[in-house]
Amino acid sequence: MDLQRTILIVGLAVVGYLMVLQWNQDYNKPPELSTTEVVSVGEAPVAQAATGSSDAPVLESDTVVDHGSAASAQLITVTTDTLNVTIDTRGGDIVSVALPEYPKVKSQPDNPFVLLENSQNRLFVAQSGLTGTDGPDRHGHPVFTAAKTSYQLEDGKDNLQVDLTLKTDKADITKRYTFERGGYQVSVDYLIHNTSDQMWRGNFYGQLKRDNSKDPSSEFSSKTTINTYLGAAVRSNEKQYQKVDFDDFASKPFKETVEGGYAAILQHYFVVAWVPGQEQQNTYQTRVVNGNNIISVVEPVVEVKPGQTGEAGAILYVGPKNQEVLAKLADGLNLTIDYGILWWFAKPLFELLKFLHSILGNWGWSIIALTVIVKAVFFPLSAASYRSMAKMRKLSPKLQALKEQYGDDRQKMSQAMMEMYKKEKVNPMGGCLPILVQMPVFIALYWVLLESVEIRQAPFILWIHDLSQMDPYFILPLIMGASMFVQQLLSPTPPDPVQARVMKLMPVIFTVFFLWFPAGLVLYWVVNNLLSIAQQYYITRKIEADPNA
Known part of the structure; x- marks a missing residue:
């Protein structure tokens, strides 16, 4: 006994x-400091071919050189059945995403949860561009132009295309966003028409930038909120799902070239992830710039012959942690729904x-x-x-x-x-x-x-x-x-x-x-x-x- x-x-x-x-x-986790100012979102990676390999771009610096005046940039709104999106024509970045299917609080069904934003309370944005030898983002964000300032998915339509255009001295570039009805994945494609008499070379990059503000899920609950993992995740050569804490971005930065993969930032119930081509070698890297945490992916070099048109791009997922959808996008991305050591059960x-x-x-x-x-x-x-x-x-x-x-x-x-x-x-x-x-x-x-x-x-x-x-x-x-x-x-x-x-x-x-x-x-x-x-x-x-x- x-x-x-x-x-x-x-x-x-x-x-x-x-x-x-x-x-x-x-419940007793000390709150993290949130930003009190709107932070510039113009820090873009600059890539060049690594020594001995044109397929392994290296991030160099974050110098910002504007390709247009601040007054020339504008915000574009895009509305679908699942996403309310704001695009900044400076860089064509997504600076805000709200999810109308997921209210902030249940008592306010018309007040959607905001996943991406650039405000006094929080900086969390999705950036993309073309860097490398001829990429317009090599030294900073260019300013695109758009036909309209507001787009909406029409009834009976299954998708919506939003085109941003840019002319450089070597190419006419169209940055195309494609939104799908009922979906949270957005196709981001660059159409590059080489107008010069020389080969155009560049790399597509996508990056997520977030400050150290706390998970917004805790702000919209009247009850004590459970804090789950808030940080980044990638697929490495060793693991399908590897967490990268924000605290490690500066002290132990991650950098690896992986076939396929993804670059994600997780929070309670929701995830934002760049998913590049899965049958190519992509380079992933974390870093800290001006106090902001950045995780990026750079794709292999794209070459476009004179007079020809080439393409580059990736998929951006912005939405809930849906196991079936995430599993189809990239190997291991569904593991962002982290069940801990008893995941098998x-x-x-x-x-x-x-x-x-x-x-x-x-x-x-x-x-x-x-x-x-x-x-x-x-x-x-x-x-x-x-x-x-x-x-x-x-x-x-x-x-x-x-x-x-x-x-x-x-x-x-x-x-x-x-x-x-x-x-x-x-x-x-x-x-x-x-x-x-x-x-x-x-x-x-x-x-x-x-x-x-x-x-x-x-x-x-x-x-x-x-x-x-x-x-x-x-x-x-x-x-x-x-x-x-x-x-x-x-x-x-x-x-x-x-x-x-x-x-x-x-x-x-x-x-x-x-x-x-x-x-x-x-x-x-x-x-x-x-x-x-x-x-x-x-x-x-x-x-x-x-x-x-």
Whole structure:
């Protein structure tokens, strides 16, 4: 009995410690400083052919040389069913993107979440251009011209093209944005018509620039917000998904040439990524310029003969972390939906949850159905554990008698206990299994609810309007604590008074931890506890009523 309780207490202590660490990371993370001024977005990479290779461009400097006056630049708005975009004709950069399908807060459905912006609060923009030998962005951003200042995807149309034009001394260049209905990927293509009598050479580059402001998801929640990973990610030669923290951009900059790949910046539920051609060698690099974090990709050299027209470009994804879409764009990009070390279990768990949602139409009921399925799968194992606990409970008077018989002689008492366990065919370790079985499911579901944009602002019933946020009235955590207390009543009482007091405190400790957990996760734990109570009550009463058990 002492061994069993010791293992249980150690296990619960470890779980509690991990929860404290996770709570501290999620809720007690010090806020990062946000910018207070609008930062210039004109810092473009300059590329030239690396020594001995015309296919491996190298970033040189960030000198800004304007190709036009500031007054000549203007902002262009583009509206589709999924994106509200602002393009600056200086460089043709995307300086703002709002997502009308994803409100900032659920109570304001017409106020879209802003993913990219260049404002006093935040700088996060997507830049692209042509650098290299003849690229107009080699020494700074040129100013394009556009036929209109406003574009909108018309009803019945599946795509929208926005052309920006530029004339240089060697080429006529069209920067073409293509927006798709229902999509968050934007094709960015350069059409280069060589008007000179010499070969035109240049490289397409795309880069994401972000300051160190905090994740905007935390600004639009009335509840305590969970902080997930905010930073960059790339596909390296060694990993399909490699995180690159903003803190490492200056101290340990990343630079690698990879076949295919992507350059992304992640935040809670959303991702922005440049996806170049996947069958070519692309160079990725991180750096810090004027306090801003920049991750860029430079494609191989494009050569255009005199009088000919060449093309270069990439896909820009700006939107939610949709696993199916991201997986089709680039190998490893879907891993930006980071389920942690239990990804191998969390991913099928999410697929099952999504399947249940397709039937039930509500994520809360889907979580309940998932809990029932998981409980059914582990029913035989749980039943064996509860039978062991019931037998231990039945033996409690005999254990108490042994304690009184041997007093403080722990060695003799332990020997007597082991002999009794052997005679009664009781496994003192059996009661540990329910907790051990639940924890992987719990942790995997934690990350599923944390990372899946489908759960964002998903309602359940009554007072639960957002399963991804904590219960606003703490009702579910209190029910969860009460259910844990009932489970303790059905469990054998430890003979050691200190252990007994510690076990009685566990429902209180867990309730405090769960106060700030997502309501969907607490819902899973509550339903799991209720099913466990029913199963444990039935088995306990059956064994206690059977004198031969």
